[in-house]
Amino acid sequence: MENGHTKVKVGVIGVGVMGALHARDVYESDLTKLVAVCDIDEARAQIIGELYDAKVYFDYSKMLAEAEVDGVIVATPHYDHTPISIAALKKGIHVLTEKPIAVHVNDAQKMIAAYEKALEQYPELVFSAMFQQRTYGFWQKIKALLDDGELGRLLRTTWIITDWYRTQSYYDGGGWRATWQGEGGGVLLNQCPHNIDLYQWFVGMPQRVSGFAALGKYHNIEVEDEVTAVFEHDNGMVGHFITTTAESPGTNRLEIVGENGKLVFEDGKLTFYRNRYSALEQIKHASGAYDKVENWVIDVPYTHHGEPGHRFVIENFARAIANEKALIAPAVEGLHSIMLANAILYSALTRQQVSLPLDGDAYEVKLRELIENSDFQKPVHAPRSGDEEMGKSF
Numbered sequence: 001m002e003n004g005h006t007k008v009k010v011g012v013i014g015v016g017v018m019g020a021l022h023a024r025d026v027y028e029s030d031l032t033k034l035v036a037v038c039d040i041d042e043a044r045a046q047i048i049g050e051l052y053d054a055k056v057y058f059d060y061s062k063m064l065a066e067a068e069v070d071g072v073i074v075a076t077p078h079y080d081h082t083p084i085s086i087a088a089l090k091k092g093i094h095v096l097t098e099k100p101i102a103v104h105v106n107d108a109q110k111m112i113a114a115y116e117k118a119l120e121q122y123p124e125l126v127f128s129a130m131f132q133q134r135t136y137g138f139w140q141k142i143k144a145l146l147d148d149g150e151l152g153r154l155l156r157t158t159w160i161i162t163d164w165y166r167t168q169s170y171y172d173g174g175g176w177r178a179t180w181q182g183e184g185g186g187v188l189l190n191q192c193p194h195n196i197d198l199y200q201w202f203v204g205m206p207q208r209v210s211g212f213a214a215l216g217k218y219h220n221i222e223v224e225d226e227v228t229a230v231f232e233h234d235n236g237m238v239g240h241f242i243t244t245t246a247e248s249p250g251t252n253r254l255e256i257v258g259e260n261g262k263l264v265f266e267d268g269k270l271t272f273y274r275n276r277y278s279a280l281e282q283i284k285h286a287s288g289a290y291d292k293v294e295n296w297v298i299d300v301p302y303t304h305h306g307e308p309g310h311r312f313v314i315e316n317f318a319r320a321i322a323n324e325k326a327l328i329a330p331a332v333e334g335l336h337s338i339m340l341a342n343a344i345l346y347s348a349l350t351r352q353q354v355s356l357p358l359d360g361d362a363y364e365v366k367l368r369e370l371i372e373n374s375d376f377q378k379p380v381h382a383p384r385s386g387d388e389e390m391g392k393s394f
Contacts, residue, residue: 008318011036011069013060013084015048016174018098019075025311026073027052031318036067060084064091071126071321073314074098077176078184082107085127085331086114092122096317098130099193101334103184104367105342105360108335115332126320128313131329133194134201135312137304138270142256142263145272145300146202151258152278154233157203158240163250164191171221175380178221180370182378186215186223187245188341197329197337199241202256205336206231206239209354211344218246222376229344241344261295270300 010032012023016039026034038057039045049056057063064072064087071094074084082102085095089111102108115127133139145151164187176182183189188196209231213224225246231239244250253266259278264271276294305312312328319325339356342363347354349366 007031007033008321009033009035009068009070010314010318011038011054011063011067011072012048013038013063013072013074014076014080014098015039015044016041016075019073020048022073022075022310022314023048023052023054025314027054029311029315029318031315035069036063038063061087064088064093070094071096071317073130073317077182078103078189079107079182082111085111089114089118089125089127092118092125094126094128094317094321095331096126096128096130096314097331097334099197099334100189100338100341101129101331102338103189104364105335105339105358106364108338109360112332112335124321124323126317126327127331128317128320128327129329129331129334130310130313131194131197131334132309132313133198134328135305135309137302138265138268139198141270141300141302142254142265143202145263146256150260150272150274151256151263152260153280154203154235154237154256154258156238156240156255156257157199157231158242158253158255159195159199160242160251160253161192161195162242162244162247163252164243164245165248165250166191166219166225166245168219169381171219172379172381175378178219178223179376179378180222180367180374183223184367185341185345186221186225187243188213188224188227188345191245192227192243193337193341195243196241196340197334199239200336200340201333203237203239204233205340205356206233207356208232209340209343209347209356211347211354213345213348218244220379222370222374224345224348227344227348229347263300270302272298272300274298 010026012019015037026032034052034054036055037049038060042058045056072088074081074097081097085097088095118125171178211229214226215224217226219225226244229241256263259280261275262273273295279293282293316328320327339358343354343358346363
């Protein structure tokens with residue numbers, strides 16, 4: 001690493017669009033050395049291996065057994081995150097897994113259990129998740145304001161996040177994508193894990209979830225491409241989460257309302273409508289029937305790196321391995337976003353309100369039913385090369 005320290009030796013498992021970008025970031029970082037890449041697409045693996053001077057593998061078990069890696073980045077299709085991460089952790093190899101950490105709650109819990117077991121033999125083992133949006137300056141400022149209690153008691157959090165626009169060409173670019181068997185879900189599991197992670201990072205997990213989801217409403221897919229959810233928190237706060245991959249132009253607007261005011265983030269601008277005093281106290285004590293609370297409109301400053309953010313998580317992973325930094329996103333926290341996404345979809349499919357923690361067995365049964373009853377024929381074409389295409393999403 002820096003200042004004469006040895007670089008952390010990293011392997012990347014799965015070098016499709018995202019994995020190839022991770023391989024590039026590992027290769028270019030002063031903190032890491034890319035020593036191995038692995039993919040079942042042998043031609044793809046060879047290309048990335050030659051491009052970044054890394055040993056090439058076509059089987060992750062062989063790579064974990066032979067490659068001299070300190071840690072691995074897992075960037076495979078979602079279902080494979082679980083067995084690959086568990087296999088690496090059992091060998092004492094540090095793991096950074098792409099989001100979501102798993103497809104469903106039971107698999108996520110298996111990964112966490114394997115990590116906790118491995119810690120008994122390898123107490124310094126690092127298990128991280130690729131929630132790079134936690135590095136964004138505006139989200140960090142919101143988190144700090146909430147942690148400092150600036151809003152007081154929270155009343156409502158509403159996130160309209162409909163700018164994850166995807167065309168049919170996107171879905172047709174991979175045989176696994178947007179299928180129950182290959183991906184395990186749609187917008188909740190692919191695009192929105194970041195936003196769901198941030199939601200619970202900001203305001204905590206709800207206790208009850210009501211979800212409404214449309215399957216293949218706007219695209220020729222079998223999974224959800226439009227979702228609306230309502231969250232009920234034990235502290236009385238109500239949450240709303242609205243998303244789709246079909247709106248253009250879409251919206252990305254977050255409102256967090258408390259007794260002391262309202263935070264709004266939209267179009268890169270963070271605004272704090274700060275109350276002079278508590279709205280809840282005004283309700284109790286105001287003499288007039290319509291006396292609103294005086295408030296000031298504050299443009300909240302923040303600094304932001306302006307990048308997609310993946311390299312910051314990779315370098316944080318390396319620093320955590322070297323015992324220099326705490327993790328930005330411990331993988332064990334990835335269970336929360338998985339549980340919330342699963343709960344939304346389970347509520348929508350069963351048309352019932354769901355209480356948390358989610359019954360992982362019930363959800364897995366429902367998911368298996370969807371897989372077994374599927375007769376969807378997935379059209380597939382070769383995707384366009386990734387750097388430029390993926391860059392449009394961030």
